[in-house]
Amino acid sequence: MEVRVKNLKRYFGKTRAVDDISFSFSSGEIVGFVGPNGAGKTTTMKIMCTMDEPTDGDIFIDDTSVVQYPELARRKLGFMPDALPTHRDVSVDDYLDFFARSFGIKNHVRRKVVDDVEEFTNLLGIRDKFLKDLSKGMKQRVSLARAIIHDPHILVLDEPAAGLDPRARIELRELLKALAQQNKAILVSSHILSELAEICDSTVIIEKGKLLRAGRLDSFDTSDLPIKRIYMRSLDPVDEFYRTLLQLPKVQRAKVVGSGVELDLEGTDETISATVANLVGQGCKIVEVRTLKDNLEDIFMNITKGELN
Ligand SMILES: Nc1ncnc2c1ncn2[C@@H]1O[C@H](COP(=O)(O)OP(=O)(O)OP(=O)(O)O)[C@@H](O)[C@H]1O
Numbered sequence: 001m002e003v004r005v006k007n008l009k010r011y012f013g014k015t016r017a018v019d020d021i022s023f024s025f026s027s028g029e030i031v032g033f034v035g036p037n038g039a040g041k042t043t044t045m046k047i048m049c050t051m052d053e054p055t056d057g058d059i060f061i062d063d064t065s066v067v068q069y070p071e072l073a074r075r076k077l078g079f080m081p082d083a084l085p086t087h088r089d090v091s092v093d094d095y096l097d098f099f100a101r102s103f104g105i106k107n108h109v110r111r112k113v114v115d116d117v118e119e120f121t122n123l124l125g126i127r128d129k130f131l132k133d134l135s136k137g138m139k140q141r142v143s144l145a146r147a148i149i150h151d152p153h154i155l156v157l158d159e160p161a162a163g164l165d166p167r168a169r170i171e172l173r174e175l176l177k178a179l180a181q182q183n184k185a186i187l188v189s190s191h192i193l194s195e196l197a198e199i200c201d202s203t204v205i206i207e208k209g210k211l212l213r214a215g216r217l218d219s220f221d222t223s224d225l226p227i228k229r230i231y232m233r234s235l236d237p238v239d240e241f242y243r244t245l246l247q248l249p250k251v252q253r254a255k256v257v258g259s260g261v262e263l264d265l266e267g268t269d270e271t272i273s274a275t276v277a278n279l280v281g282q283g284c285k286i287v288e289v290r291t292l293k294d295n296l297e298d299i300f301m302n303i304t305k306g307e308l309n
Pocket residue numbers: 012015016017035036037038039040041042043044309
């Protein structure tokens with residue numbers, strides 16, 4: 001199963017919340033959806049889950065348009081919104097049973113369906129508790145249980161890890177991995193970038209409604225990014241080499257790592273080459289120059305400008 005976001009646009013008056021975005025993902029894949037506040041993540045996810053309609057463009061689940069066939073799309077999709085359930089005097093079990101009913105799961109199988117989902121999301125021990133008495137992490141698990149009660153092929157999660165403590169975040173991560181192993185296609189937005197990098201097969205980065213990058217993290221072309229991270233080593237004493245590097249105008253940051261120096265250089269590959277030539281010209285005995293791979297956080301900071309929509 002494939003989800004294809006195709007030239008999606010959603011304008012609110014003059015605000016171009018989503019401005020011609022295209023990307024796709026498939027069964028068994030976890031995709032991180034990353035962007036600063038107001039980038040258009042929630043708007044995209046809401047359209048995917050048929051809770052809003054695009055100004056133009058569409059989203060296809062295989063060949064089914066979510067705009068033309070929202071009922072069909074809803075059966076295939078599970079959505080975990082960023083707002084948690086707030087109903088006060090409803091137990092976890094009644095809450096999940098209600099959603100199982102609303103998806104038309106028949107009486108004789110519904111008990112088993114709810115039991116299985118409660119077991120998977122580790123809710124069996126608290127299923128008689130009222131929602132109002134749950135901690136944030138518990139509510140998050142209830143919200144995930146609700147999203148998967150009808151066994152959807154696609155899961156869309158808006159900021160599921162927000163506000164969770166480290167243990168709850170690890171538990172959530174393990175649940176998402178298990179769901180991907182069940183061959184579900186998962187789109188998950190988050191601001192906790194390091195966490196996404198750990199579980200995601202690929203990443204979609206947007207800002208101000210525009211797509212900046214989409215694909216596997218290790219396949220991102222970073223050659224056009226304004227900051228290059230480099231490791232250099234010379235035969236000169238490392239402290240001396242470090243001080244020489246700091247005096248170069250394009251060096252933004254440097255730190256000694258082992259017998260070499262790691263530095264952020266502002267510019268292109270040409271700048272790296274010119275910098276090495278400059279150092280050799282000053283008599284530095286360079287023996288190693290390596291471009292370091294950016295992690296998701298570095299790439300995100302490097303390509304987004306932090307401007308609000
Ligand atoms: N119903 C609406 N009416 C008017 N403007 C809206 C509406 N929904 C969203 N927007 C605007 O669209 C833009 C994108 O918002 P969206 O909630 O999709 O961003 P986001 O990436 O999910 O942000 P965050 O990380 O802060 O949740 C913002 O400028 C927002 O103010």
